[in-house]
Amino acid sequence: MKIKIDRRKFIALTSAVVPLACGARKSAHTKTIESADANLKRLVLWYRQPADQWVEALPVGNGRLGAMVFGGTADERLQINEDTLYAGGPYDPNSPDALQAFPEARRLIFEGRFQEAHDLIGDRMMARPISQMPYQTVGNVRLEFPGHAEVREYRRELDLETAVAAVTYNAGGVHFTREVFATSVDQVIVVYLTGDRPNQINFALSMATPQKADIRATNSDTLVMYGENGESSGIEGALKFQARVHVLAQGGETSSEDGRIVVANADSAILLIAAATSFNSYKDISGDPEIRTKEVLEKARKKPFEALRRDHIREHQRLFNRVTIDLGVTEAAGLPTDQRPAKFLEGDDPHLAALYFQYGRYLLISSSRPGTQPANLQGIWNDSMTPPWGSKYTININAEMNYWPAETTNLSECHEPLLRMVTELVENGSRTARVQYGAGGWVCHHNTDLWRQTAPIDGPLWGFWPTGGAWLCTHLWNHYEFTGDTEFLARVYPVMKGAAQFFVDTLVEEPEHGWLVTCPSISPENRHPGGVAVCAGPTMDMQILRDLFLQCIEASQALGMDGEFSAGLANIRARLAPMQIGMAGQLQEWLDDWDLEAPERQHRHVSHLYGLFPGNQITLRDTPDLFAAAKKTLEMRGDVGTGWSLAWKINLWARLLDGDHAYLLLRKALTPVYSNDTEYRGGGGVYPNLFDAHPPFQIDGNFGATSGIAEMLVQSHTGEIHLLPALPKAWPGGSVKGMRARGGFEADIEWKEGKLVSATIRSIHGTDCRVRYGNRVVPLHLEPEASVRVNGTLMRDSIRSPSLSP
Numbered sequence: 001m002k003i004k005i006d007r008r009k010f011i012a013l014t015s016a017v018v019p020l021a022c023g024a025r026k027s028a029h030t031k032t033i034e035s036a037d038a039n040l041k042r043l044v045l046w047y048r049q050p051a052d053q054w055v056e057a058l059p060v061g062n063g064r065l066g067a068m069v070f071g072g073t074a075d076e077r078l079q080i081n082e083d084t085l086y087a088g089g090p091y092d093p094n095s096p097d098a099l100q101a102f103p104e105a106r107r108l109i110f111e112g113r114f115q116e117a118h119d120l121i122g123d124r125m126m127a128r129p130i131s132q133m134p135y136q137t138v139g140n141v142r143l144e145f146p147g148h149a150e151v152r153e154y155r156r157e158l159d160l161e162t163a164v165a166a167v168t169y170n171a172g173g174v175h176f177t178r179e180v181f182a183t184s185v186d187q188v189i190v191v192y193l194t195g196d197r198p199n200q201i202n203f204a205l206s207m208a209t210p211q212k213a214d215i216r217a218t219n220s221d222t223l224v225m226y227g228e229n230g231e232s233s234g235i236e237g238a239l240k241f242q243a244r245v246h247v248l249a250q251g252g253e254t255s256s257e258d259g260r261i262v263v264a265n266a267d268s269a270i271l272l273i274a275a276a277t278s279f280n281s282y283k284d285i286s287g288d289p290e291i292r293t294k295e296v297l298e299k300a301r302k303k304p305f306e307a308l309r310r311d312h313i314r315e316h317q318r319l320f321n322r323v324t325i326d327l328g329v330t331e332a333a334g335l336p337t338d339q340r341p342a343k344f345l346e347g348d349d350p351h352l353a354a355l356y357f358q359y360g361r362y363l364l365i366s367s368s369r370p371g372t373q374p375a376n377l378q379g380i381w382n383d384s385m386t387p388p389w390g391s392k393y394t395i396n397i398n399a400e401m402n403y404w405p406a407e408t409t410n411l412s413e414c415h416e417p418l419l420r421m422v423t424e425l426v427e428n429g430s431r432t433a434r435v436q437y438g439a440g441g442w443v444c445h446h447n448t449d450l451w452r453q454t455a456p457i458d459g460p461l462w463g464f465w466p467t468g469g470a471w472l473c474t475h476l477w478n479h480y481e482f483t484g485d486t487e488f489l490a491r492v493y494p495v496m497k498g499a500a501q502f503f504v505d506t507l508v509e510e511p512e513h514g515w516l517v518t519c520p521s522i523s524p525e526n527r528h529p530g531g532v533a534v535c536a537g538p539t540m541d542m543q544i545l546r547d548l549f550l551q552c553i554e555a556s557q558a559l560g561m562d563g564e565f566s567a568g569l570a571n572i573r574a575r576l577a578p579m580q581i582g583m584a585g586q587l588q589e590w591l592d593d594w595d596l597e598a599p600e601r602q603h604r605h606v607s608h609l610y611g612l613f614p615g616n617q618i619t620l621r622d623t624p625d626l627f628a629a630a631k632k633t634l635e636m637r638g639d640v641g642t643g644w645s646l647a648w649k650i651n652l653w654a655r656l657l658d659g660d661h662a663y664l665l666l667r668k669a670l671t672p673v674y675s676n677d678t679e680y681r682g683g684g685g686v687y688p689n690l691f692d693a694h695p696p697f698q699i700d701g702n703f704g705a706t707s708g709i710a711e712m713l714v715q716s717h718t719g720e721i722h723l724l725p726a727l728p729k730a731w732p733g734g735s736v737k738g739m740r741a742r743g744g745f746e747a748d749i750e751w752k753e754g755k756l757v758s759a760t761i762r763s764i765h766g767t768d769c770r771v772r773y774g775n776r777v778v779p780l781h782l783e784p785e786a787s788v789r790v791n792g793t794l795m796r797d798s799i800r801s802p803s804l805s806p
Contacts, residue, residue, distance in 0.1 A: 040333040041326070041351065043358050045690060046157035047071075047336050050167075054079070055687035055697055056338075058158040058165045059381050062184035063369030063417075065275055066380035067141075069180045071156035071167040076143040078180065078191070079383045080243060083373040084279035086133045086392075086450035087230045087385075089238025093127035093455045098436035101125050105520045105534075110511055114530035118460045121520060121534060125436065126463065127455035129233035132447055134390035135376055136230060137383050138243050138275050139209025143191075146202055147172055160355075160362045163316040164309070174200045183312035184369055186300040190308050191271035199252060201266040205245060206259065210385050212237075217256035221247045229277070230385055242289040243275040246297050270308075272300050282424060282452040319365050320358075322410040323738035325709075327354045327731045338688040341672040350731060353666060353709065359690055360405055360706025363699060364414050368402075373450065374417040375402045379699040388696050393421070395468035396446040396524040397605065401644060401700040403475060404614060404651070404707035407482040408714070410740050415479055421452070422472045423495050429454040429469055433502050441501030444469030446524065461533045465522050466506075467541050470548045473499045474614075477551040481742040484765045486558065493555050497562070500552045500569060503545055507572065510536055510591065515577035517542070523589050524607045529597040537577045537591045539608035547615055549573040579611065579618075579626055586636055587611075587618075587629040595636070602638045604645040606652065609633060613648075613655045616717040620657065631656050639665060643684040643692040647704025654711035659726035662712050669705050713749065716741035720770040720777065723749055723759050743769055745782075755792055762787040 050071040051057040057068035057079070066081040101124040108117035151169040158165045167178040175196040182189045193201050205223060207215050213227030223245045229237040245261070247254055252266030263269055276292035278285050300308065332340060332349035343349040367379035377398055378391045393399040399418065406415035429442030432454040437443065444454040446465045456463040476492040479485070507516040517537025524540065527533050549569045556566040582593040589595055589608040609630055611617035618626045634652055641649060646669045653662035671685035673693040684701065685693045692701025713736050715722040721741045737748040744766030750757045756773050763782035770779050771794060778794045789797040 040329050040331070043160040043355055044157050045160070045337040045355075045359070046155060047338060047688070048154060048156075050154075050156060051689070053688075054383050055691055055693075056689055058156070058689055059363065059366065059379070059691075060158075060163065060165050060180055060182045060189070061366035061380045062182040062187065062189075063365075063367060063372035063380070064184075064187065065182050065189055065273075066367065067180065067182060067189050067273070068381055068383065069158075069165045069167075071165075071178075073151045073154070073167075073169055073171065074145055074149040076145070076167075076178070078141040078143075078189070078273070079381075080138040080141060080189070080273065080275060081135075081380050081382055082138050082241065082243075082275040082277060083380055084277045084450060085138055085229060085239065085241055085275075086135050087232035087237060088133035088235035088451065089285060090283050090451055091133075091235045091453070092431070093129060093132075093453055093457075094432050094435040095125055095128055095455065096435065098125040099438050102437060106508060106536075109519055109534060109536050112530070114528075114532050114534055117520060118532040118534050121460045121464050125456065125520075126459065127453070127457045129235065130457055130459065131233045132390060132392055132449040132453055132457055133232050133235060133451060134386055135378070135382050135392055135450070136385050136387075137210065138227075138241070139207060139211060139213070139225065141245055141271075141273060142206045142208065144204045144206075148176075160358050161317065161320060162313045163320070163362065163366065164313070172200075173197075176200070179309070181309070181312050182366070183300075183308060183315075185311040185315050186303065186308060187274070187296045188300045189273035190300075190305070190312070191273070192268070192305055192309075193271075194268040198267045199265040201249070201252065201269050202264050203262075203269075205247060205261040205263070205271070207243065207245065209243075211241075215259055217259060217261060220256045221249075221254050221261060223256075223259075223261050238285050239277045239279055240289055241275065241277040242293045243273070244293045244297055246272045246274075246301060248272070248301060268305075270305050272297055274300075279450070282428075282450065316365065319411055319413065320361060323358075323361065323736070325354045325357055325734070325736045327351065327734045337690065338672075341670050341686060344670050345667060347730065350734075352670065353731075356670065356686075356690060356702075357409075357706050357709045360702045361409050361411060363702055364402070364406065364411055364706075367699070368406075368414045368417050370413055370416040372417050374399065374421050375699065375703075377698050377700065381699075388694075388698075390447075390449065392447060392449040394447050395444065395472055396465055396607075397648065398644060398698065398700040400471055400475065400614070401647065401704045401707070403703070405703055405710060407478060408710040408740055409706060410738050410746070412479065412483060412740070415475070418472070419476060419479055419492070421448075422469070422476060423492065424452050425454055425469055425472070426495055426498055428452050430498070433505075437502070437506055439502050439505035441498040441503075441505065442469060443499075443502045444472070461522070461527070462525050464520055464534060465524055466502075466518060467521065467544050470499050470503070470544050471610075474544070474547050474551065477547075477555065478614075480555075482740055482744070484744045489555055490559055493552075493559060493562075496548065496552050496555060497565065500548055503548075504568070504572060507545075507576075508536075510577065513577070514575075515591075516572060516575045517577050517591070518545075524605050526589070526603045526605055526607070527599045528590055528592075528594045529599075531599070535590055539577075539579060539587065539589055540610050542577045543579070543608070543611040543615055543617055545576055546573060546617060581625065581629045584632065584636065585629060586633045587626065589633075595633075601636065602640055604642045606634070606637055606645070606648060609652055613651045613711070618655075619718050621718070627656070639668060641684060642694045642698075643669065643701030644694065644698055644704055646684040647692070647701045647708060650705060650708030651711050654708055654726040655715070655717075657726050659712050659728035660730075662708060662726050663728035663730050666705060666708065669701060710739060714739045714741060714747050716743065716745075720772045721745060721747060721761065722772045723747070724751060724756055724773065727751065727754060729754065740764075741769075744784075745769055758789060758791050758797065760787055760789045 519536035
C-alpha cells in the first residue's frame with residue numbers, strides 16, 4: 001500500500017513533530033532498538049510492487065552509463081542514458097551586439113532605470129540562441145516474459161552497498177531472480193536472469209527510442225540501435241550514437257525475429273548493454289560509437305557473470321565503504337521504502353536519514369566518476385528529449401550543490417568531472433569575455449552544457465549573471481584544501497587566474513560609495529523592487545569574488561609565483577562592496593536595503609547567504625554581527641522552498657549551529673510526493689524512489705541533503721575540525737566514520753545521549769590541526785597517516801603512529 005500525504009496534512013504532521021526534534025519525550029513505539037536485527041540496518045531501497053512511473057524506478061549507473069530499472073514481471077523496462085548524448089553540436093551563441101550595449105546598460109542601472117536596462121540586455125546582450133542544448137535519453141530496453149503477469153512474493157530492491165538492483169518473485173512454481181548493475185570496470189550495464197529450476201528463462205528482447213534511429217538484430221544474439229542526436233533551438237544534431245545489447249544464454253535457444261532477440265527454455269541469461277556516442281570533446285565529435293560499443297562488449301562477454309559482479313562490487317565498495325553512519329534504528333526501517341517517509345515525519349524512523357545520506361553518496365558515485373561528464377540536473381538519468389531545464393548544468397547553485405558532498409563524504413575522486421569541466425570552460429569563456437565585454441580572462445554565466453557554452457541564456461531575469469565561472473573556480477580551491485595536491489593546484493591556477501582577470505577588467509566603481517562592483521548582474525533569479533533582477537553589485541557577487549581573489553592570492557603563495565598579480569588582487573579585493581546589515585537586521589541581498597520591498601520575500605534562492613555556506617566569510621566567532629544577520633535572513637525567508645532550496649537551508653542552519661532547525665528542513669525535504677506530481681512548483685519532498693522533488697525531479701536536492709547531514713556532524717571551514725557542531729536532539733546516539741576535513745584529515749565520531757563519547761582523527765596528509773567540541777578546543781600534531789583518539793572532553797585516549805602499525 002502506498003502512503004500518500006497531501007501538503008496540508010504534511011504541515012500538520014510537521015507541526016506535530018516539532019516538539020520531538022526539540023527534545024520532547026519519545027513515545028514507546030519510537031524507541032530505538034539497541035541491538036537491532038542487521039537486516040533493519042541494511043542500506044536498501046525496496047518495494048512490494050513494480051514501478052509504474054519513472055520516479056518509482058531504481059537508478060543504476062557507472063558514471064557514464066545509467067539505467068532506470070522498473071522491475072516489471074511480464075514487461076521489464078530499462079530506460080538507458082549515456083552521459084554525452086545531448087542535442088546539437090559545437091556552436092557559438094555569443095551576441096555580436098553585446099559589447100556596444102554594455103556601457104549603456106551600466107549607465108541605465110546606475111541611474112536606477114532598471115526596466116530599460118533589462119530590456120536593453122534582453123534585446124542585445126543575451127545568447128543567440130537564447131537556450132542551450134538539452135541532455136537526452138538513449139531510449140528503452142524492453143524484456144517481455146510470457147506467463148509472468150500474475151506473480152507471488154514480489155520484491156524489488158536497490159542495495160546501496162553493492163550497487164545492484166534486483167527483482168525476485170514466484171511465477172508458475174518457479175522462483176525468478178533478476179539482477180541489474182552498471183559496472184565502471186567493464187563499462188556495460190549487466191542484466192542477469194535466472195530461476196531455481198532449469199529451462200525456465202523465456203523472454204523477448206526489444207529496443208525503442210524517441211531519437212532518429214534504426215534498430216535491428218545483427219545476428220541471433222545482438223540487437224543494435226544506430227542513431228543520431230536531436231536538434232534544439234536551431235542547432236542541428238551532430239552526434240552519432242549506438243546502443244548494443246548482447247545476449248549470453250545458458251542452454252535453450254536464442255534467435256532473432258522482427259527486430260527482437262528471443263530466448264527460449266534457457267537455464268539463465270546475461271544481457272550486456274553498451275552505449276556510446278561520437279563525442280570526444282566539446283569541440284571534437286569525430287569518435288566512432290560502433291568501435292567503442294563493440295570493444296567493451298567483446299571484453300565483457302569473455303568474463304563470467306560472477307567475475308563481472310565481483311569486480312563491479314569491489315570497485316563500488318572501494319568508494320562507498322569509506323563512510324559509515326548510524327543514527328539509530330526502529331522497526332520502521334523494516335517497512336517498504338515508499339512507506340518510510342511518512343514514518344520519518346512522525347519521528348519514528350531515524351535510519352531513513354542515514355539511508356538518505358548514503359543514497360546521496362551512491363548517486364554521486366553512480367553519476368560522476370573520473371573521465372565522465374559531471375552529474376547534471378538529473379545526475380545521469382533522464383527519459384526525455386526535452387527534460388526540465390534541459391537537464392544540463394545550472395551553475396548559479398545546482399551544479400555546485402551536486403558536488404558539495406564530494407570532499408566531505410570522502411568521494412574526492414567523484415569531484416573530478418566537475419573540476420575538469422571548469423578547465424574546459426576557459427576556451428569558450430574567453431571568447432564570451434572578449435566578444436561580449438571586451439575583457440580578458442574568461443567568464444561563464446548561469447548555465448553551461450555539453451558543448452561548454454558560456455554566454456548568458458534564458459533571459460535577463462535568470463541568465464545575466466557573470467559570476468558562474470567564478471563560483472565554479474572555488475571548487476578547484478576546495479579540492480586542494482581537502483587533498484593538499486599541489487600538482488593539481490599548479491594545473492588549475494591559470495584557470496582561477498583567468499576567472500579573476502575577467503573581473504579585474506570589468507569591475508566598476510558604483511557612484512555613491514566608490515566601491516568596486518559587478519554591473520550589470522543579478523542576485524540569481526530574484527526581482528528587486530524595480531520589478532526586474534538586473535542591478536549592480538549584488539551581495540552574492542561580492543562574496544564569490546572575495547573568495548576567488550583570496551584563493552588566487554593563497555594559491556600564488558603556495559606555488560611561489562605571480563606575486564605582482566596577487567598584490568593587485570589584494571588591492572582590488574579591499575575595494576569590493578562590503579556585506580551590509582539592513583533595517584530589519586537582515587543581511588542585505590543588494591547594495592540598497594531592498595529586502596523588505598522585494599516582490600518575493602520567500603524566494604527559493606538565498607544567494608546572499610553564499611558567505612555562510614558554502615563560503616566561510618560569515619562565522620559565529622569571526623563575524624558575529626553578520627552571523628546574526630544571516631540568521632535573521634533565513635528566518636525572514638522561511639522554511640518553504642523547492643527541493644534544492646530546502647537542501648541548501650539544511651546546510652545553512654547547520655552552519656548557524658542549529659541542528660534542530662536543520663533537522664526540521666530535513667524532514668521537509670523527506671516529505672512523500674506523489675509519483676505523478678511532476679509539475680513545476682515550490683514545495684520539495686521525495687518521490688517513491690527517494691529522488692528529490694523540486695518538483696519535478698532534480699538531483700541537487702539529494703546531494704544537498706547529504707551535504708547538510710555531513711555539516712551537522714562535522715565542520716572544518718573555520719580552521720578547526722568541529723565535532724558535532726549541529727547535532728539535533730532527534731539523533732541522541734549514533735556514530736559516523738570516514739568523514740573528511742580540510743587540511744587533510746579524516747574523522748570518526750561516536751556520541752550517546754547527545755554528547756560526544758569519542759573521536760578518532762586520522763591524518764591523510766595533514767600535520768597540525770585544532771579540534772573543537774562545544775567550547776573546548778585542543779591543538780593536535782600528527783604525522784601523515786597517524787591517528788589520535790580523544791574522549792568526550794577532548795582528552796587524548798591513544799595515538800597510533802604508522803611506524804607502529806603491524
